[in-house]
Amino acid sequence: MAPTNQKVSLHVPEDVVFSIFSKLPLKSVNRFTCVSKSWTTLFENSYFMNMFSKYMVSKYHLSYDEACLLLNCQWRKLYLLSGERFENKVQLNWPDPFNRSYSYTYIFGSAINGTLCINNENHSRIVLWNPATDESNIVPANKVRWYYGFVPNYTIHGFGYDHVRDDYKIIQYVDYTGCFIDYCQEKLYVDMRKSYILSFIGIDAYLNGVCHWWGETECETYVVSFNLSNEVPVTTLLPSDLHDLKWVYRYLAVLNEHVAMISNYAKTTSSLYTSISILGEPGVKESWIKLFDIGPLSCMEHPIGVGKKGNIFIRKDDDNELACLDLTTGVMENIGAKAGAFRSQIVLYDKNILPIKGMNN
Numbered sequence: 001m002a003p004t005n006q007k008v009s010l011h012v013p014e015d016v017v018f019s020i021f022s023k024l025p026l027k028s029v030n031r032f033t034c035v036s037k038s039w040t041t042l043f044e045n046s047y048f049m050n051m052f053s054k055y056m057v058s059k060y061h062l063s064y065d066e067a068c069l070l071l072n073c074q075w076r077k078l079y080l081l082s083g084e085r086f087e088n089k090v091q092l093n094w095p096d097p098f099n100r101s102y103s104y105t106y107i108f109g110s111a112i113n114g115t116l117c118i119n120n121e122n123h124s125r126i127v128l129w130n131p132a133t134d135e136s137n138i139v140p141a142n143k144v145r146w147y148y149g150f151v152p153n154y155t156i157h158g159f160g161y162d163h164v165r166d167d168y169k170i171i172q173y174v175d176y177t178g179c180f181i182d183y184c185q186e187k188l189y190v191d192m193r194k195s196y197i198l199s200f201i202g203i204d205a206y207l208n209g210v211c212h213w214w215g216e217t218e219c220e221t222y223v224v225s226f227n228l229s230n231e232v233p234v235t236t237l238l239p240s241d242l243h244d245l246k247w248v249y250r251y252l253a254v255l256n257e258h259v260a261m262i263s264n265y266a267k268t269t270s271s272l273y274t275s276i277s278i279l280g281e282p283g284v285k286e287s288w289i290k291l292f293d294i295g296p297l298s299c300m301e302h303p304i305g306v307g308k309k310g311n312i313f314i315r316k317d318d319d320n321e322l323a324c325l326d327l328t329t330g331v332m333e334n335i336g337a338k339a340g341a342f343r344s345q346i347v348l349y350d351k352n353i354l355p356i357k358g359m360n361n
């Protein structure tokens with residue numbers, strides 16, 4: 001072929017760039033914004049964000065195809081929901097000893113390899129349970145050192161699977177409190193930020209070997225990401241526009257393979273909105289990207305779970321009905337189920353008949 005002097009254009013049309021970038025993981029897009037000046041403002045471009053958001057919530061993980069939902073009601077009832085519109089509802093029995101208990105039972109995190117971590121209100125009893133096989137293993141009690149005059153308090157911060165050791169791990173936060181008249185002291189032996197302790201629901205998320213939980217102080221809101229293999233925690237602050245929301249209810253979840261912070265907040269006493277942001281890279285505050293700001297929504301209380309196709313399940317405060325908010329269309333529909341006002345939850349559940357001990361056993 002004869003040589004040519006024709007110059008080759010290095011310019012890539014903007015619509016092609018948007019189409020390619022909208023299908024990349026958030027972490028990759030964040031890094032590409034440093035390549036050129038025109039790409040630094042990608043997340044400020046409403047057209048690109050619309051493409052990115054819609055693709056992110058519509059492209060769900062293939063392993064979710066056979067997944068069902070578990071509805072844990074406030075009245076100690078557990079239901080398995082399935083079907084295109086969750087029309088199939090089967091009540092399940094909690095495993096012993098929770099089946100005979102009158103205290104509230106809740107599911108910590110999500111199902112991992114078909115295994116659930118369930119416990120009671122004061123975290124005094126923890127059980128790993130596979131509903132498909134009805135196998136259950138009682139987790140041994142925490143044998144922390146006791147100190148005279150101090151009482152240990154336990155709070156579960158994470159449940160996940162360590163792929164290196166082929167085993168499940170439960171993270172417990174233990175602090176000691178003791179009160180003598182007007183004197184109160186706490187002792188902490190690990191420099192790790194604790195989770196939000198005023199709620200049992202929506203404080204944690206597990207994704208690819210990393211447990212995440214959120215907490216807050218008067219000055220900041222943060223997410224801790226704890227790698228179960230190397231056991232190193234990383235803290236990511238929420239940006240000020242998320243931290244400074246008024247009358248806010250937060251819910252941490254996994255939304256289509258991304259850690260997402262769902263914030264229900266009120267601009268006025270009668271106008272409720274939902275803000276959804278995803279974390280691009282743990283430890284990098286600037287990697288939080290707001291995908292949606294939806295509202296106003298009427299009769300909305302707070303989210304109680306996330307589905308397999310970018311759906312968010314919300315309890316309506318007027319009649320305790322559960323509704324499903326489709327993020328791809330913005331449509332909210334009732335699913336024909338009710339839940340109590342407090343501590344109801346929906347968990348994505350993938351059936352698995354493997355034993356609880358580990359994937360290789």
